Amino acid sequence: MASSSPLPSPPSLAELLARGPLSLFLDFDGTLVGIAPRPGDIHVPDTLAGNLHALRDRLDGRLALVSGRALDDLHAHLGEVSIARAGSHGASRFLADGTRLGKAPTGLPDEAIAELRSFADEHGLFYETKSHGGALHFRGDPHKEEATLDFASRVASRHGLDVTSGKSVAELVRPGANKGAALEAFMAIEPFSGSMPVFIGDDVTDEHGMDAAIEFSGFGIAVGERASKAARYHLEDVAAVHQWLDL
Numbered sequence: 001m002a003s004s005s006p007l008p009s010p011p012s013l014a015e016l017l018a019r020g021p022l023s024l025f026l027d028f029d030g031t032l033v034g035i036a037p038r039p040g041d042i043h044v045p046d047t048l049a050g051n052l053h054a055l056r057d058r059l060d061g062r063l064a065l066v067s068g069r070a071l072d073d074l075h076a077h078l079g080e081v082s083i084a085r086a087g088s089h090g091a092s093r094f095l096a097d098g099t100r101l102g103k104a105p106t107g108l109p110d111e112a113i114a115e116l117r118s119f120a121d122e123h124g125l126f127y128e129t130k131s132h133g134g135a136l137h138f139r140g141d142p143h144k145e146e147a148t149l150d151f152a153s154r155v156a157s158r159h160g161l162d163v164t165s166g167k168s169v170a171e172l173v174r175p176g177a178n179k180g181a182a183l184e185a186f187m188a189i190e191p192f193s194g195s196m197p198v199f200i201g202d203d204v205t206d207e208h209g210m211d212a213a214i215e216f217s218g219f220g221i222a223v224g225e226r227a228s229k230a231a232r233y234h235l236e237d238v239a240a241v242h243q244w245l246d247l
């Protein structure tokens with residue numbers, strides 16, 4: 001099958017590990033698990049958490065999950081993990097042992113949540129309640145993309161928030177919540193510091209993580225059909241990611 005990207009495949013993980021200490025930062029939806037019609041519909045293989053713990057050990061702890069999902073949601077799907085992780089687009093960060101890294105993020109103002117909910121009701125969209133954000137999903141009605149992004153921008157500017165747009169979703173977050181900031185926070189501490197970071201992701205929100213990896217002399221690997229500006233390499237789909245990671 002022809003590749004959907006002009007980017008080459010990455011060197012094998014074994015080859016990269018032979019060059020020196022390596023950290024892996026992994027996105028979740030679209031990278032470790034396939035995209036589903038709704039956030040709650042994803043299929044998470046029973047073996048995924050165990051295999052990620054084995055990967056953590058292979059990397060001497062230098063593995064972090066960096067998701068747009070809130071961490072309680074991630075745990076509900078994956079189970080509790082003893083792996084460094086950042087949820088809510090990188091805003092809420094924990095070390096593998098469960099210690100919080102940095103400050104706890106705050107949720108959205110009630111008024112902004114009410115506005116998002118009422119837009120979703122009015123337009124028949126799915127509103128995802130999140131601990132540190134709020135997401136309007138238009139996967140069920142792609143024609144609503146422009147109106148949704150426009151509405152999200154207006155609510156964001158009224159309340160001093162940022163909009164992150166991903167795959168069929170517009171989400172409001174507190175300013176500064178992005179995956180690049182999470183990678184920087186992990187790279188400042190053991191066991192990540194001094195290693196070469198590799199960020200793997202499929203969505204536009206992962207570009208921040210890849211840009212940050214480049215700042216630390218690492219690189220990004222884009223997954224799937226979306227054209228990435230920041231990535232150096234490409235993997236075709238979730239199955240190819242699992243194969244590359246030996247999951």
Ligand SMILES: O=P(O)(O)OC[C@H]1O[C@H](O[C@H]2O[C@H](CO)[C@@H](O)[C@H](O)[C@H]2O)[C@H](O)[C@@H](O)[C@@H]1O
Nearest residue numbers: 028029035036037038039067068069167168169
């Ligand atoms: O950064 P990620 O871990 O990839 O999370 C990004 C968003 O993932 C979820 O939404 C996406 O996946 C859903 C399930 O496949 C899909 O229905 C939706 O269209 C996608 O946008 C999650 O619901 C969001 O909260 C995350 O921000």
